Amino acid sequence: MYSAEHNGNSDxxxxxxxxxRKGCLEMAILASLxxxxxxxxxxxxxxxxxxxxxxxxxTLYPILSRLKAEGLLQSEWVEAEAGHxxxxxxxxxxxxxxxxxxxxxxSEFSTNxxxxxxxxxxxxxx
Amino acid sequence: MTNPVSxxxxxxxxxxxxxxxxxxxxxxxxxxxxxxxxILLEIRSHIADSVAPAQDRDAAAARVLRLLGDPKELAxxxxxxxxxxxxxxxxxxxxxxxxxxxxxxxxxxxxxxxFVALIGYGIxxxxxxxxxxxxIMPSRVGVWWGRGDLNVGMVDHPERMHELLGQWYxxxxxxxxxxxxxxxxxxxxxxIRQRTPKxxx
Numbered sequence: 381m382y383s384a385e386h387n388g389n390s391d392x393x394x395x396x397x398x399x400x401r402k403g404c405l406e407m408a409i410l411a412s413l414x415x416x417x418x419x420x421x422x423x424x425x426x427x428x429x430x431x432x433x434x435x436x437x438x439t440l441y442p443i444l445s446r447l448k449a450e451g452l453l454q455s456e457w458v459e460a461e462a463g464h465x466x467x468x469x470x471x472x473x474x475x476x477x478x479x480x481x482x483x484x485x486x487s488e489f490s491t492n493x494x495x496x497x498x499x500x501x502x503x504x505x506x
Numbered sequence: 507m508t509n510p511v512s513x514x515x516x517x518x519x520x521x522x523x524x525x526x527x528x529x530x531x532x533x534x535x536x537x538x539x540x541x542x543x544x545i546l547l548e549i550r551s552h553i554a555d556s557v558a559p560a561q562d563r564d565a566a567a568a569r570v571l572r573l574l575g576d577p578k579e580l581a582x583x584x585x586x587x588x589x590x591x592x593x594x595x596x597x598x599x600x601x602x603x604x605x606x607x608x609x610x611x612x613x614x615x616x617x618x619x620x621f622v623a624l625i626g627y628g629i630x631x632x633x634x635x636x637x638x639x640x641x642i643m644p645s646r647v648g649v650w651w652g653r654g655d656l657n658v659g660m661v662d663h664p665e666r667m668h669e670l671l672g673q674w675y676x677x678x679x680x681x682x683x684x685x686x687x688x689x690x691x692x693x694x695x696x697x698i699r700q701r702t703p704k705x706x707x
Binding site: 421438 | 544545547548549550551552554555556558570573574575579580583584586587588590591592
């Protein structure tokens with residue numbers, strides 16, 4: 381997030397895109413935990429590999445902490461072979477519900493907007 | 507390099523991490539020992555995991571610490587997140603004021619919330635003071651009308667103005683002050699719940 385925001389070339393569209401990405405963080409983090417329990421670094425990797433969403437670790441951890449305080453996530457320390465414990469997060473039933481609601485809303489939103497955007501990219505519809 | 511998690515062979519990476527963690531620890535002051543320990547252990551674990559597979563561990567340590575950001579800022583985010591979550595369920599003006607003050611340091615929307623808190627609770631407090639003063643100085647406290655000017659509370663020259671409420675001053679102002687306090691609280695809770703990650707970061 382910092383690279384997009386502080387690159388100083390005052391690229392307005394770049395800034396706008398950074399804002400859009402940030403707005404989706406909570407949804408993306410919940411979605412990354414849909415299939416399995418992950419620890420912080422794995423959440424970052426999942427976001428970066430599956431959605432090219434590069435977020436700074438300094439942004440991720442406080443959000444995980446809040447999502448847990450809101451009852452959407454649960455966590456547990458697990459001893460790892462690495463020699464230090466790792467904190468794994470998973471979705472609570474409330475978290476799964478929220479993720480599903482967000483997925484539905486997002487998919488409707490993006491489908492509707494795409495219909496508006498595609499002509500700009502020169503894509504013919506139907 | 508035989509033990510991938512030992513930092514003893516790489517004193518620089520080790521020193522960087524310990525320095526960062528101790529600065530983070532002092533910046534997290536105010537959280538409970540349990541919360542603090544939990545955060546520090548998680549960040550420590552994250553740094554160790556990021557550094558362990560790297561060829562150049564010093565560079566990897568420098569990189570992950572840069573991505574974690576200034577420890578003070580990181581601590582501020584944790585605190586703001588925690589307080590905002592708590593405050594969005596609270597009715598305590600004191601907690602809401604403290605929380606919006608912390609939030610105000612992070613951006614525009616927080617500043618707006620803080621000023622709403624300051625003005626709303628300020629008016630409620632000022633009215634409460636006049637309610638207490640009314641029985642002590644009944645002839646000077648009131649809602650005064652005169653020369654196209656409306657004054658609530660104490661005026662210097664009551665003889666030049668009309669008092670509108672009389673003995674109704676106390677009950678009416680109790681309702682109005684209470685209304686301001688409750689209205690401000692609801693407005694702040696609403697503002698806090700409306701926040702998105704965009705406004706937090």
